[in-house]
Amino acid sequence: MTMLRPPGALRWWTLAVVSVGTFMLMLDLSVVAVALPGIRGDLHASFSEMQWVFDAYALTLAAFLVISGSLADRRGRRLVFVIGLVVFTAASLACGLAGSIEVLNISRGVQGVGAAIMFAVGPALLGHEFHGKERAAAFSVFGAAVGIAAATGPLIGGALTSGPGWRWIFFLNVPVGLATLLVAVRRLRESRLAHSAAPDFAGMAVFTVALAALVLAIVRGNTDGWFSATNITLYVVAAVGLIAFLVLARARGENAMMDLRMFRNRTFVALCAVTFLANAAGLPAIFIETSYLQNVLDNSAWEAGLRFLPLSLAMFVLGAVTGALTNKVPFRIIMGVSQLALAGALLLTHRSGPGDSWTALLPSLLVTGAAFGLFQPTRAALAIGVAEPAKAGVASGINETFQQVGVALGIAVAGAFFENRVADTFARSDAAATLGDKSHDVASAISAGAIEPAARSAGPALREQVLVDGRHAFTEGFHQAMTLCAAMAFTAAVIAFAFLRNKDLHESALTGVPPDLPDEDDAADERADSRTKTAS
Known part of the structure; x- marks a missing residue:
């Protein structure tokens, strides 16, 4: 007789577990933004440490994404997902208990490992349990979890930071994680691929070292000197690591952490470049x-979270509409327009000044939300559409890696540029001329957001002048950093318009339904069907 699909209840439990896990990990990518001033004050952190x-x-989210999927296919998706959930929950507790910025950042790295595992394995779990129209519905819920987390992150972070404190943005994950873990252990079915290559641990190691060295060099550039002995060493480590990564990837072929043959597709290369630049901006x-x-x-943390609500709503609304557009409008048009909109939104921040209301930023917030609402669903559809169904997961994983690398390098580059511009602007101020040798330390405090404490440290006579000049320097640095980010978004738009082509996509990209990926249980079903027909 033919083997039956799992009972509906189990399928929906799987969707609930994956969606909650994804919501938590995406929330922790955005929720910390409004908590940073509180973290800086409690842990006495510098701008680069923040x-x-x-x-x-x-x-770590970027480094472990692809290899997590490979390990899950080989060892069991349920097992690996549960391990990722345990790592994420334990690291969240460590983040909340951190007594220093160093401990917090190490714990955040471990948290990223757990997040990578869940994010990589979650779609595979859904793909195993859901098929046909049900699969489209399941992935819509999964996408909604991502969108809601991104949209509500600043608001949730602001509420917790202004209420019980910033540590609760991490403590909140613990009871939710434990409840999700209990359901996962009891309700998720195990699945794996019948034939799966060994994970590329060597590739992951050199990739992580190379990326970490490059980010560290950029973050420390203003402090140590861009061409100091330390930074030159980090540049060399990054370059050697990247070369080693490419050599290993070429040697392992399709079994590498990144299958370099995927990059023979012009549209896939362009998609990865646009994804990188969009997130870096x-x-x-x-x-x-x-x-x-x-x-x-x-603004307080809660007020800052509220200010981002227009961005969140615009992103949510445009994200819901964009799914229908991908079957009617060429991908390059949607992606290109989204990045032009993002570039324009970032330049709109120049309308704001130290004496203005937050509403001066409202046009920028609305257009930024609309830009990401257009971009994210289209990017996700393209990521699984540039390859045949059997390779869709690999293509999506590589693209997600470029997304997280864009976040890491973008924050490092834009942050270093911002810090440099703030210091340079303040150095030319009247307050700096009076402060003399102390001006550098005051400028560092201003770029970290400690404008009021920096003004108090200058003494009663200079307090007001440092406040005025400090806010002016911070605003100038903000505007110039946004110009840099706008240039990256504009570059992404040019690449999208010029190089994305619908003819490079697999037909599954136009159906709106994620492709079926075979695993050992599907193969068993087919063998059972074959035996039944033969017996008949």
Whole structure:
């Protein structure tokens, strides 16, 4: 007799577990933005150390994404997903308990490992349990979890930071993670591929080292000197690591962490470039914009979270509409327009000044949300559409890696540029001329968002002047960093218009239904069907 699909209840439990896990990991990518001033004050962190609160998470998320999927296919998706959930939950507890910025950033890196595992394995679990129209519905719910997490992150972060404190943005994951873990252990079915290559641990190691060295060099550039002995060493490590990664990938072929043959597709190369640049432009903008709201406009964490609500709503609405557009409008048009909109939105931040209301940023927030609402669903559809169904998961994993690398490097580059511009602008101010040798330390405090404490440290006579000049320097640095981010978004738009082609896509990209990927249980079903027909 023919083997039956799992009972409906089990399928929907799987969807619930994957969606909750994905919501948590995506939330922790955005929720920390409004908590950074509180973290800086409690843990006495510098600007570069606060960048690592983002980058440590994004870096390990990027490094472990592809290899996690490969390991799950080989060892069992349920098992590996549960391990990722345990790692993420334990690391969240460690983040909440951190007594220093170093401990927090290390814990964030470990948290990123757990997030990578869940994010890589979750879609495979759904793909195993859902088929046909049900699969499209399941992936719509999965996409909604991603969108809601990104949309509500600043608001949730603001509420928790202004209420019980910033540590609760991490503590909240613990009870939710434990409840999800209990359901996962009891309700998820195990599945794996019948034939799967060994994970590329060597490739992952050299990729992680290379990326970490490059990010560290950029983050420390203003402090140590861009061409100091330390930074030159880091550049060399990054370059050697990248070369080693490419050599290993070429040697392992399709079994490498990144199958280089995928890059023979012009549209796939362009998609990865646009994904990298869009995230390198958009996420640093939110990071610095949040700091501007709290440190120049004196908004509380809760108020800053509320200010991002227009961005969230615009992203959510445009994201819901965009899914229908992908079957009617060429991908290059949607992607190109999204990046032109993002570039324009970032330039609109120049309308704001230290004496203005937050509403000066409202046009920028609305257009930024609309840009990402157009971009994210289209990117996801393209990522699984550039390859045949059997390779769709690999293509999607590589593209997600470029997304997280864009976040990590974008925050490092834009953050370093912002810090440099703030210091340079303040150095030319009247307050700096009076402060003399102390001006460098004051400028560093201003770029970290500690404008009021920096003004107090200058003494009663200079307090007001440092406040005025400090807010001006911060605003100038903010505007120039947004110009840099806008240039990256504009470059992404040019690439999208010029190089994305619908003719390079597999037909599954136009159906709106994620492709079926075979695994050992599907093969068993087919063998059972064959035996039944033969017996008949």
